[in-house]
Amino acid sequence: MKTAVLVFPGSNCDHDAYHALKRVVGVDAEFVWHKRSSLDGFDAVVIPGGFTYGDYLRTGAMAKLSPVMGAVRRFAESGGPVLGICNGFQILLEAGLLPGAMIVNDSLRFVCDYVHLRAGADRTPFTRGIPEGTILKIPVAHYQGNYFADEETLSCLEERGQVVFRYCDPQGNVTRESNPNGSARNIAGICSEGGNVLGMMPHPERCAEEALGSADGRRLFDAMVAWLGERPA
Amino acid sequence: MKEKQVTPELAREHGLSAAEYGTVLEILGRTPSLTELGIFSVMWSEHCSYKSSRIHLKKFPTKGPRVLQGPGENAGIVDIGDGLAVVFKMESHNHPSFIEPYQGAATGVGGILRDVFTMGARPIASLNSLRFGRPDHPRTRYLVSGVVSGIAGYGNCIGVPTVGGEVSFDECYDGNILVNAFTLGVVRHERIWLGTAAGVGNPVIYVGSKTGRDGIHGATMASGEFDEKSEEKRPTVQVGDPFTEKLLLEACLELMRTDAIVGIQDMGAAGLTSSSFEMASRGGTGFLMDLDRVPQREEGMTPYELMLSESQERMLIVAKKGREGEVREIFEKWDLDVSVIGEVTGDGIGRVRWRGKTVAEIPIAALTDKAPVYDRPAERPEGQDALQRLDPAGLPAPSDPGETWVRLMGCPDLADKKWVYRQYDHMIRTNTLILPGSDAAVLRVKGTRKGIALSVDCNSRYCHLDPFVGGMIAVCEAARNVACSGAEPIGLSDCLNFGNPEKPEVMWQFRSAIEGMAKACEALGVPVVSGNVSFYNETMGKGIHPTPAVAMVGLLDDASKRRVQWFSADGDLILLAGADRLGVHLGGSLYLKEVHGKVAGTPPPVDLAHEKRLQEFLREAASADLIASAHDLAEGGFACALAESCISGPVAPMGARVLNPLPEETRPDFAMFSECQGAVLLSCAPAKRDALLDLARRFRITMKELGVVGGEHVDIEGLAKVGAAELRTAWGEGFAAALGLEG
Numbered sequence: 014m015k016t017a018v019l020v021f022p023g024s025n026c027d028h029d030a031y032h033a034l035k036r037v038v039g040v041d042a043e044f045v046w047h048k049r050s051s052l053d054g055f056d057a058v059v060i061p062g063g064f065t066y067g068d069y070l071r072t073g074a075m076a077k078l079s080p081v082m083g084a085v086r087r088f089a090e091s092g093g094p095v096l097g098i099c100n101g102f103q104i105l106l107e108a109g110l111l112p113g114a115m116i117v118n119d120s121l122r123f124v125c126d127y128v129h130l131r132a133g134a135d136r137t138p139f140t141r142g143i144p145e146g147t148i149l150k151i152p153v154a155h156y157q158g159n160y161f162a163d164e165e166t167l168s169c170l171e172e173r174g175q176v177v178f179r180y181c182d183p184q185g186n187v188t189r190e191s192n193p194n195g196s197a198r199n200i201a202g203i204c205s206e207g208g209n210v211l212g213m214m215p216h217p218e219r220c221a222e223e224a225l226g227s228a229d230g231r232r233l234f235d236a237m238v239a240w241l242g243e244r245p246a
Numbered sequence: 247m248k249e250k251q252v253t254p255e256l257a258r259e260h261g262l263s264a265a266e267y268g269t270v271l272e273i274l275g276r277t278p279s280l281t282e283l284g285i286f287s288v289m290w291s292e293h294c295s296y297k298s299s300r301i302h303l304k305k306f307p308t309k310g311p312r313v314l315q316g317p318g319e320n321a322g323i324v325d326i327g328d329g330l331a332v333v334f335k336m337e338s339h340n341h342p343s344f345i346e347p348y349q350g351a352a353t354g355v356g357g358i359l360r361d362v363f364t365m366g367a368r369p370i371a372s373l374n375s376l377r378f379g380r381p382d383h384p385r386t387r388y389l390v391s392g393v394v395s396g397i398a399g400y401g402n403c404i405g406v407p408t409v410g411g412e413v414s415f416d417e418c419y420d421g422n423i424l425v426n427a428f429t430l431g432v433v434r435h436e437r438i439w440l441g442t443a444a445g446v447g448n449p450v451i452y453v454g455s456k457t458g459r460d461g462i463h464g465a466t467m468a469s470g471e472f473d474e475k476s477e478e479k480r481p482t483v484q485v486g487d488p489f490t491e492k493l494l495l496e497a498c499l500e501l502m503r504t505d506a507i508v509g510i511q512d513m514g515a516a517g518l519t520s521s522s523f524e525m526a527s528r529g530g531t532g533f534l535m536d537l538d539r540v541p542q543r544e545e546g547m548t549p550y551e552l553m554l555s556e557s558q559e560r561m562l563i564v565a566k567k568g569r570e571g572e573v574r575e576i577f578e579k580w581d582l583d584v585s586v587i588g589e590v591t592g593d594g595i596g597r598v599r600w601r602g603k604t605v606a607e608i609p610i611a612a613l614t615d616k617a618p619v620y621d622r623p624a625e626r627p628e629g630q631d632a633l634q635r636l637d638p639a640g641l642p643a644p645s646d647p648g649e650t651w652v653r654l655m656g657c658p659d660l661a662d663k664k665w666v667y668r669q670y671d672h673m674i675r676t677n678t679l680i681l682p683g684s685d686a687a688v689l690r691v692k693g694t695r696k697g698i699a700l701s702v703d704c705n706s707r708y709c710h711l712d713p714f715v716g717g718m719i720a721v722c723e724a725a726r727n728v729a730c731s732g733a734e735p736i737g738l739s740d741c742l743n744f745g746n747p748e749k750p751e752v753m754w755q756f757r758s759a760i761e762g763m764a765k766a767c768e769a770l771g772v773p774v775v776s777g778n779v780s781f782y783n784e785t786m787g788k789g790i791h792p793t794p795a796v797a798m799v800g801l802l803d804d805a806s807k808r809r810v811q812w813f814s815a816d817g818d819l820i821l822l823a824g825a826d827r828l829g830v831h832l833g834g835s836l837y838l839k840e841v842h843g844k845v846a847g848t849p850p851p852v853d854l855a856h857e858k859r860l861q862e863f864l865r866e867a868a869s870a871d872l873i874a875s876a877h878d879l880a881e882g883g884f885a886c887a888l889a890e891s892c893i894s895g896p897v898a899p900m901g902a903r904v905l906n907p908l909p910e911e912t913r914p915d916f917a918m919f920s921e922c923q924g925a926v927l928l929s930c931a932p933a934k935r936d937a938l939l940d941l942a943r944r945f946r947i948t949m950k951e952l953g954v955v956g957g958e959h960v961d962i963e964g965l966a967k968v969g970a971a972e973l974r975t976a977w978g979e980g981f982a983a984a985l986g987l988e989g
Contacts, residue, residue, distance in 0.1 A: 023489050023493075026405070026674060029675060032692070064492070068403070069489065122395070122668075122669050123395070123399075123669045123671070126668055127896075154671045156402075219673050222676075224690070225673070226896075
């Protein structure tokens, strides 16, 4: 079982994702440079956070053109689990692997803070076994995490159970005050129709150990390992 | 194109005095070319040469068993065991930040990061120390917003967490803000690289961004006062590109894992000039450089401009001959420019060629050895005695001390800085064990049990009233903050922000502050391993308070023994360590300034021997798990420290009921808000009480049992009782409210 951690110019949470996978969860992980065009031999893909190409154009707009993204598309189409975190989520949106777009936080400021998430239906490889309604404490750190899609798309996402996480208060109430960036319907994470591609703004790799203030993020990686273990070869 | 003829007049415009220009003529034995004049003027600028400060900086203790590299390199290096070392430095970017706050602050962060990774270390944390003018000054809000977002914009993008700092306000900074940035990195001993050019025939390689016309004479700008024309200096501020620096960081660290290089230095102030001349000076060599091979962003740049540009995100490397290909391969992988621009020579001369002509030819040893050094006259200011006079009895007593307490907790100096640090990514790299908001931030060092504690501190009111004592206090407080977290201070970096050194009063402040700092460093056994001097912090002839900011680095052998400043459990006991240090000391206090509008008196007294024992006691108490929290009494005195311990944690505000630590007859406002040096508020589980008191006796620390954590109110018996929630609201909202910022 081997996980790819993609590295683009400007990725900066690559080491953190690698650490959480390899040192905390104990699953094999390898950095994959963005110029590679194959993901053969990998069982899961993590697109880490960062500022690919400085976010000087729209976030993720340059990274989606890297050769490795073609491989990610094929990997996703064949049902492989793909997790995009923060800038990784933005790249997945730009690549069209998930619907919608990101705009600047409604505060117009970068925000780094712990937030609470309320889990939706547990249909992704990264949330299997995390029951709907579970409250997770996970940090965010972004300037453009204000998820946007037209009303039709949003309703469609909800109907199909593709809203994986919403911002909520510590008690699990989805409120305006608990939303750190103004995202539509408090959306923090969504998945593809097939469920195998998950994009989320919060950083599970930053809270995989109690010493860092929360270990809730580890549950996503543990779920991934369990899912891969159960999958028919 | 004909180059401008150099005259004594032109030399003066470049900031060289008549005597300095005379030395230039003597060194060269001829009139310098324009390029040479530019080189001398930046190398001998105050910013690069430390000509007014050098003789005083020698007073700092800079050695110690852990010190691997003291001042003189890009950054200092201190051993932390297990074959690892920390590399750190603090630097000012005051003038550019005042002119263009976003880019000024951003490039300040970029510059200090390069100083650290140029030595082979991966940066793991940054801090900053910020000073602004009055909160209601028309420019302050713009400057605060710009500086904070500039620091965030650069640090967040490159992916180094900003884990702590300080922000305060005073009208003395209305026309001259301070932006001091600190970065710490971790390196294995065998991977340390220095900025040296050795080995005749070795190639000199330029890597990173292309050179443009930005920032020409930035170092000279930092060596003069501001006036009404300062706005016109906007073009001398550089523009940062954190994305390119991220690539540069990864490429440099990748290169340093090979043995293809001999030395490396970043192009900071004075760009290509300082990096080339300083590297050759350290290596005792010379160099030959061909400017036509410098990657250029603009057409038609003159040799003068190429040598003096302060374009960001560039490095100069001396590689081993024959290994150029490896260097090229790595930098091309990261899409960065790389160009062999010259070679190391053995004749001790720095030779610069451009379009087939020699445009500069300077003996390097002379440029360095004959650099001006001044022992400038120093004189205690006439008004100093008057400044130190204070009659506390004459101060009107507030009718409701509780109300004053709430007001102080919400004043921007004391209020929660979450508005600021929420904009900084303080968690990236997943090492931050104590997030911003405690006395010190604590980071783990992956692969070890160790923790690094960081704190930056300076009370400039104290330094204004008595620079010697203020200097001692800056060191003691920073060290105490680190000790409160359970760590041992192992080294510091400083940023000495002062006015115009040509004024004897400023020189007196500078000398006194250094002597005070040096004395405290000696007493606490903490070496100064790096730092920076920023003079000419004056606008229209008005100087700032002396502000020697101290960034302290502490080491925890076991990071699990870290402690925070806030209470954690109802029923825990509250004790005061160093209770005999309390007294009525209002000089320079926050209370005096905020409530009575005065900055006067003398700072609270310091007892260095006690300070050392106190800090050892704190570390011992933390490592033996005897205490739950520790928070030092600083600005706002006992009452504000208590309130902070109750409300500053990530949990719901907690109440407390305590005794008044001062004699009953003390005026309530004096008892609550007097400031002192050497007292720390502790909390502990009741079962630990006896052992804690025993330990205190062993270290001869006077303890006073004050009360218990719990309830809805913070209640100092006989003085004031205020709801914990009310204090939290005032503290939590005060910063944004005072500055008229959106929360």
